[in-house]
Amino acid sequence: MSARIAAVGVSVVIDGQTILADIDLEIRAGEVLALVGPNGAGKSTLLSVLSGDLRPTRGSVTVDGRDIRDIRHLELARLRSVLTQENQVSFPFTVTEVVEMGRSPWQRTSSRDDDERAIAEAIQATDVSHLAARRYTSLSGGEKARVSLARVLAQGTPTVFLDEPTAALDLRHQEEVMTTAAGLARSGRAVVVVVHDLSLAAAYADRVALVASGRLETAGTPTEVFTAERVGRIYGLPVEVVTQNERPVILPVRAAPSA
Ligand code: ADP
Numbered sequence: 001m002s003a004r005i006a007a008v009g010v011s012v013v014i015d016g017q018t019i020l021a022d023i024d025l026e027i028r029a030g031e032v033l034a035l036v037g038p039n040g041a042g043k044s045t046l047l048s049v050l051s052g053d054l055r056p057t058r059g060s061v062t063v064d065g066r067d068i069r070d071i072r073h074l075e076l077a078r079l080r081s082v083l084t085q086e087n088q089v090s091f092p093f094t095v096t097e098v099v100e101m102g103r104s105p106w107q108r109t110s111s112r113d114d115d116e117r118a119i120a121e122a123i124q125a126t127d128v129s130h131l132a133a134r135r136y137t138s139l140s141g142g143e144k145a146r147v148s149l150a151r152v153l154a155q156g157t158p159t160v161f162l163d164e165p166t167a168a169l170d171l172r173h174q175e176e177v178m179t180t181a182a183g184l185a186r187s188g189r190a191v192v193v194v195v196h197d198l199s200l201a202a203a204y205a206d207r208v209a210l211v212a213s214g215r216l217e218t219a220g221t222p223t224e225v226f227t228a229e230r231v232g233r234i235y236g237l238p239v240e241v242v243t244q245n246e247r248p249v250i251l252p253v254r255a256a257p258s259a
């Protein structure tokens with residue numbers, strides 16, 4: 001599979017601090033790539049660089065072989081969508097209005113005809129149809145997260161970047177978001193998703209990129225990446241790795257409660 005997005009030698013230095021160091025990473029059409037790593041590892045910064053929202057200090061990012069710096073804002077908005085960690089809408093728009101915003105890059109194109117279908121599918125996939133008429137500002141954290149995801153899905157781009165889309169969600173909605181991500185990949189999109197729950201990443205990602213202290217520690221299949229030795233070393237916590245449906249499940253090794 002050829003790379004849809006490719007980062008080569010990417011470094012980010014802010015105020016003399018190296019936030020990302022010499023990262024090479026490919027994102028392919030048809031895959032879910034999970035970005036994992038401890039707090040402050042550089043996942044969000046890497047996502048911003050890959051999505052073209054942040055210029056790297058060194059190195060380059062290409063989209064289908066083109067330098068991302070040569071792609072104008074509107075075209076970029078038709079190539080990739082981004083759910084950031086700070087995805088809040090602060091005006092009292094309704095849920096439907098927020099999801100409709102995802103279609104704005106397609107104004108005055110023939111894709112206009114797809115608006116209704118894209119919006120309906122996004123609302124269905126994120127399980128927010130019962131909230132359609134509500135004010136976004138009145139929603140719970142998890143409801144806001146799903147509506148924000150719906151806005152991103154409605155954008156209908158071939159590449160989708162999601163920064164911690166499951167962070168505020170309950171167990172079932174976490175699984176549903178990752179199932180949606182996997183479905184997007186099956187339809188040929190490239191999906192990059194930052195996830196903290198390593199078992200969730202392992203269950204749904206085709207590949208995992210593990211970032212630690214601004215470096216790409218390793219990238220590979222969940223089974224290749226999630227060894228007990230590596231996870232224990234990077235997170236500074238002993239873990240046990242068990243297997244469910246041939247996918248690793250990562251469990252902290254906890255002391256038995258004292259009697
Ligand atoms: P992650 O998403 O993995 O938790 P981030 O990419 O948000 O990590 O941040 C990586 C590191 O870079 C953190 O130590 C963070 O404090 C620092 N950092 C990120 N953005 C900036 C910035 N604009 N200025 C200074 N430091 C930053």
Ligand code: MG
Pocket residue numbers: 043044045085163
């Ligand atoms: Mg982050």
